[in-house]
Amino acid sequence: MSVQLLTANHAAAMAAASAGRANRTARGFGSGVYPITPQTECIEYLSGLEIERGKVVLVESEHSAMAVCMGFSLGGARSFTASSSNGLAYMAENVYAASAYRLPIVMMAVNRTLGPPWNIWVDHGDTLMLRDMGWVQVYCEDNQEVHDMLLAAFRLGEDPRVLLPVMVCQDAFVLSHTLMSTDVAEQPAVDAFLPPLQLPHRLDTRARTVGGLDFPHEAEVHRRQLHETMGRLPLVWKEVQAAFVETFGRTLPDPVVGYRLEDADVAIVCMGTTAATARVVVDQLRAEGINAGSLRVVMMRPFPGEALREALAHVAKVAVVDRDLSPGIGGILWTELCGTTGHPMAQGYIVGIGGGDVRPEHLARVVADLRGRSTAGQPLIVEVA
Amino acid sequence: MEVRLHGRGGQGGVTCAKILAATWSHLGMSVQAFGDYSGERSGAPVRAYLRVDSSPVVNRNKVYAPDHVLVLDHALCDAAAVLGLRPGGTLIVNTMEDPGALAERFPGYRTATVDATGIAREHGIGSRSVVIVNTTIAGAFARIMGLPFEALEAAFTAMHVERDLPAARAAWDAVRVHEAQGAPRAAPASAAAAPILDLVDHVVGAAPALRTGAWRSTRPVYQTRPAPCSTACPAGNDVVGFTRALATDGPEAASEILARTSPFASVCGRVCAGYCGHACNREAMDEAVNTRGIERWIGDHATIARADQPQTGRRAAVIGAGPAGISAAYQLARAGWRVDLLDAADRPGGLLRSGIPPWRLPREVLDREVDAVLAMGVHWQGGRRVGPAELPALAGEYDAVILATGQSKVMDLDVPGRELNGIEQGLEFLHDANLGLATQISGHVVVIGGGNTAMDCARSALRRGAAQVTVVYRRTRAEMPAIPEEVEEAEEEGVQFRFLRAPLGVYGSDLVGGVELAVMESNPNGGAPTMSEGRDWIACDSVILAIGQRADPATLLPEGWTIRHGQVHALETPLPVFATGDLATGEGTVAHAIGDGARIALQARAWFDECKPAGPRPKGVVRHSEMRFSYFDAIPRLPARKRPAAERVAHSTEVDLGIEDGREADRCMSCGHCTHCDTCLVYCPEGIILRAGDGYGVDLSQCKGCGVCARECPRASIQMVAE
Incomplete structure (x- = not known):
């Protein structure tokens, strides 16, 4: 090498x-x-x-x-x-x-x-x-x-x-x-x-x-x-x-990669480089005593619906962070996750579309919003200036 | 460790971050380097980021709370540059400013400064409009960070910029540091990032208009710069001007421009060495423009219209009706002076008439231009020889007297046998030949000398019956002062040459039988050749001497009168008497004589406060490296047409027939002179160059000083100047 x-x-x-x-x-x-x-x-x-x-x-x-x-x-x-x-x-x-x-x-x-x-x-x-x-x-x-x-x-x-x-x-x-x-x-x-x-x-x-x-x-x-x-x-x-x-001698990721999910109450699901930022936020939240975890979707097709369902089955609240927007419905990852996992509380967030620098502060705000909810609603577009 | 770099698009800030990353990587650290990428191009403020860690770097955000800040453009060193910079962090700036002064503006930080722009410019890094400072300042930063120079060397090699290492080393040596004192004034780190909006807050509306003009550190200025042809012309002709005028407006307009500096377009277009063409930038692209041919074409095809000038009432006598005298008379007449032109000959023209053969300068061509000067009211007084006895009276009679009697004393040969019959001075031979007085010459003629007079003598001898002509010159062919074209033509006509030979004597009894020559050895340092032991002989029937001439003011000036800077003084008193042409300068060419005649006319007028004297030669001539040849189509040079050698020798007809037509002027690239080609307008990335009046206007509220217009200008007539 x-x-x-x-x-x-x-x-x-x-x-x-x-x-x-x-x-x-x-x-x-x-x-x-x-x-x-x-x-x-x-x-x-x-x-x-x-x-x-x-x-x-x-x-x-x-x-x-x-x-x-x-x-x-x-x-x-x-x-x-x-x-x-x-x-x-x-x-x-x-x-x-x-x-x-x-x-x-x-x-x-x-x-x-x-x-x-x-x-x-x-x-x-x-x-x-x-x-x-x-x-x-x-x-x-x-x-x-x-x-x-x-x-x-x-x-x-x-x-x-x-x-x-x-x-x-x-x-x-x-x-x-x-x-x-x-x-x-x-x-x-x-x-x-x-x-x-x-x-x-x-x-x-x-x-x-x-x-x-x-x-x-x-x-x-x-x-x-x-x-x-x-x-x-x-x-x-x-x-x-x-x-x-x-x-x-190096590993390739599974279709979904979880981080500190085992005992998580809340989780951030996302794709691409946002996942690294999500892990930083998970560590910060854990330090504050919040049982947070994150999950990166590596493979979008075929969609790993089953793996997601299993990984998130025990997580009460899920923030699906999309870096895309399908106008008229919301984030594509969110819609597909909802459609395949039937998770009872997956809230969609659109973060960093158009290339905004998604910082830990943005994802912390997402988790705070998620924790304050009792039910999932319409997807929210988060502004990242 | 996190570093933020502030630079402008085109300065190489992102590459700088990458070089520094490579340096730390070489030392085994985990690194990350990236830039801000945007739609903005050269000149826009751009940031780049660098992370260095002993464990793998995973943070992919931009750097909001840097440990160090590196500023590549001192104009960007403001509060925004240090936003979020951790207390005690290093602020390193490309500036000539002292780090202590910087510390006063930015307390609480360790400050370091280096003149990276100056160093990079010295090392020739970048282009004429943008100096690239990234590699240079990287050297300074590495020093400040305590990195070994070897690591920097390895990084430069890995990034293929090792050529810039000397500049980096110079910055390494030159950077100055001021240690941190006090506490920073800047806002806390968190303020560096844009605020986090509440999830339901939404900003509505478009971004505010971006006044990109605020980024600018240099601005484009449209400038007419001297073209090399014009500055090279000893006559002071606006060569690029008349050439462009011919191409765009025709021969009359071109002639009008020529007439400002010279009454001799047709003459000079034939007999000049063509300094303009030899200086032409186009030579570096395909072939030089045949500007001499163009001048001749204009002279031959335009009518000579001389507008009447309002009379000043001043009178001048010009003594000597050669090219310098006529040029001075012409310029004074143009300025409204009444001029009397005095000469010992019975026709005006001086050496143009007596020295230059008609097959180089047909007499009807000379007469046409001389007559046009006389038609301006210049009063011809032929047969007037003026000497020291007459001059003081003339100086009293006229407001000004111009002396233009040329070089009247010919050099002679002081060798055994000089007294033999059959040895003649070249200028006398030419005088007689040109005025049709000479008897035929025959047999083998040896011409001694390597200048234009020698060439004219050799070729005239052929035309007047010589069976064989040999030119003997004491240096090499390359060192001949004669116009190379004339040497080639002489060769075509059968003139033979013997180089590195100096005459030691002429032998014969009563009549010349031959010359004895010393074999010369060329001086490798370009000085005078040295005589060797070798000898050489040429049997011949006559010898023509063309070894030069010099001015002889004693035949003209009374006792106690001297020439200083063109003006005649009686002891210490300056007189309204001026000397010009070969008498004053000894330059020896028609073009120089014309230029000096015009200059002395100005000097005489300035004496009467009519105008300012001629200024120094303009600076900033456009070099070929500044031209953008890619914008020009290759077009072959229009060659001069020449009569076959046998025909021109047999009939003594004009050798050179000039160019076929004026389209050669279309080849002129107009160096340093805007032609309204719109290239700047088309290439401006901001689209803010607009046609305005007789040129272009730049919207400076949006011009970011990127220099694209200056870089793309095909003819280097836009300069970027510092704000």
């Missing part, structure tokens, strides 16, 4: 490049890329890295970037791209196609507020907009996790029981542009962890139609296959976690 000072954007590019190299004895690596703040540094850096049997193709739009990735992937190459915010919106049609074609493409998405009006800072609304596209989605908490999750994403998506694209999400600037020490995986280890890609339906000399017309019943079958694959996924993830720790 070599420890380097890297931004998460660079850490991501190095993971993608080493994953690409690991497929050099098979069909190589191909990446269609288009820049957008705050992920541009990732593809910029990737373009400059040496990748044997690899190609990074700069195209004219995100829509084409994903199309290029699909072409590479259908040809049997390992494929990667990165995007963000409005770029993801423009890419959306092909984002869906990638999963429908069952292509194990990996995308690093930097979460950024959708515009207009223009805003470049963190907000999970952009990738959550794509939550129904048939991709696996994970949300990272630090630079190391971005690097590791990307390596794991290839292994997970390429597993013959899965064959799905994976989106690895990280918070704009808070991770993407922040320099932190990162253990960079060595190539031999990556080679061992990521065997050459064997895409069963890859294009070859035999005539084949991909993406033809789907009549209603066929569509039902295809959608059902996608859904059932998502259902199998947590078991495969456990295997990936085991292989990862064996290869690299």
Whole structure:
């Protein structure tokens, strides 16, 4: 392992490049890329890295970037791209196609507020907009996790029981542009962890139609296959976690990660870097004698409803802190948590949308509000100036 | 430990934080470095943050209660910079200010100052509009934090900025510290963060308008700066001005600009060495603009219209009707003086007529421009030789007398055999040849000298019947004072050269039979060549001497009269008598003569308080490195057209036919002169440059001083000046 000072954007590019190299004895690596703040540094850096049997193709739009990735992937190459915010919106049609074609493409998405009006800072609304596209989605908490999750994403998506694209999400600037020490995986280890890609339906000399017309019943079958694959996924993830720790000596997080939850009366549930701040607040509250805990949702798709239900079953009051807003209903994490766990008192809070610096004080105020309630009500938008 | 950095977009504050992070990381610490990222670009106040800890850093908030504050731009060193700074913390600022003075404004903190901008500028870090100080101040900060310089070196290497290490070292050495005293005045740490709103409180409405002009430390100023062609012109012509005028408004407008400084566009466009073109910035991009060709084209294609000037009633006598005398007469006539032009010759023109061959300067071209000067009321008095006896009377008769008799004394050769027949002075030979007086010359002619007179003699000899011409010069070809183009043309016509040869004697009996030459050795230091033991001989039929001439004031000035700074003094008394051209300066070219004639006219007028004398040459000439060549299309230079060598020698017709048309002027990049190209307006990131009057206006309430306009200006006519 070599420890380097890297931004998460660079850490991501190095993971993608080493994953690409690991497929050099098979069909190589191909990446269609288009820049957008705050992920541009990732593809910029990737373009400059040496990748044997690899190609990074700069195209004219995100829509084409994903199309290029699909072409590479259908040809049997390992494929990667990165995007963000409005770029993801423009890419959306092909984002869906990638999963429908069952292509194990990996995308690093930097979460950024959708515009207009223009805003470049963190907000999970952009990738959550794509939550129904048939991709696996994970949300990272630090630079190391971005690097590791990307390596794991290839292994997970390429597993013959899965064959799905994976989106690895990280918070704009808070991770993407922040320099932190990162253990960079060595190539031999990556080679061992990521065997050459064997895409069963890859294009070859035999005539084949991909993406033809789907009549209603066929569509039902295809959608059902996608859904059932998502259902199998947590078991495969456990295997990936085991292989990862064996290869690299570091652990990958479970789909949900609890903190001091065992005897908690109140809990903060959140995603991404807010989780680190939540742990600080939990410690502060514990010091004041309040039995607080927190829980980070790492995997948004497949949604870990069962794991959440189990983890929160004994917690009387839950503050679901969303860094997104679905106008007309509230936070997306909150609605999905409510829908899957049936928790009797899960109150929704929208904190840090548009990129506000979510400080411990904000989350302390959330917990104070939660503790003062006897029932859950409409979601509250917390202003973070 | 938490550090907050305050800088401006473009100064590299975020990179500074990253370098410092790398330094501590090198020492085994856990680090985190990041910046504020925003839609604002260069010049906007930007903060960056650094955390250092012995255990892993998990806090991802911005830094609200820093242990230390680092300020990259002293204008940002205000109460906001120290907000939340812990008592006893270090405030380090890029400023020339003394740390003690800083401590008075910010008590309770350890203060440190370093002139990082000055050091970075000295080390050439950054651009002409923005000096990048991040690596420099990192050196100072590392010193203050007690870090080993080796760790900083390792970080610089890891971040690929090792080139800036000398600047960091200089700041390391230069930083000064003042220890903390008293208690801070600043608000407590918690006030640094925005207040936490109650969950039901909501701020309504848009953000207030941002007056980005408040960020500015420099502002753009539109300036007309001297172009190198114009400053290089010895005649003082506004070369960029007439070239642009030809491109945009045609030959009449261009001629009007030329007429301000010179009556000799057609003449000078033919016989000048073309100093303007040699200075042209475009040479660094593709090829220099053929400005001499353009001047000639303007002179040949514009009508000469000389407006009548209101008469001042003053009278001047100009003695000597060469280019300097005519230039002085012309400028005085333009200023409303009545001028008498006296010369021993029977036609005005001086060396233009007697020295320069017609195949370089056709006489109808010379006559046209000379006649235009005479038509302004300059009264020609040919056949008037003025000597020491006549001058005092003339000085009494006229308000001013201008002496422009040139270099009347030719240098001779003091060698054995000088008395032989067949040795002639070059200027005499040219005089006779040019005025059609010379008999034919024949056989092998040796010309001694390396200047333009030598070239003219050699080529004239060919045209007047010489079978073979050899130029002998005591230095190398590169050292020849002659215009290189003339040397090339002489070569094309068959003139031979023998370099590093100096005449030792002429042999023969009665008639010249040949010259004996010493082989010279070039001086590697550029000084005079030294004579070796080697000898060389050329058998020839005649020898022409073209080894220079000098002024001889004794033939003109009475006893006790001297020339000081262009003005003649009788003992200590200044007289209204002025000397110009080769007589005064010895510069020896037509362009210099024109320039000096105009300058002396000003000096004479200034004597009568009509105007100010000519000022010094303007400074701040635009260098090619300041031009943005990427904005210009490559266009090949329009070459001069020349007659074939055989034809021009056989018929003594004009060698150089000039450029085909005036479109060469379109190649001028207008260095330092705004052309209203709108590049600044287009590139201003704030969109606050607007067309106003005959130029542009900048909305200073919004201009943040980013310097993009100055950086993008294709022709360096915008300067950023400190507020």
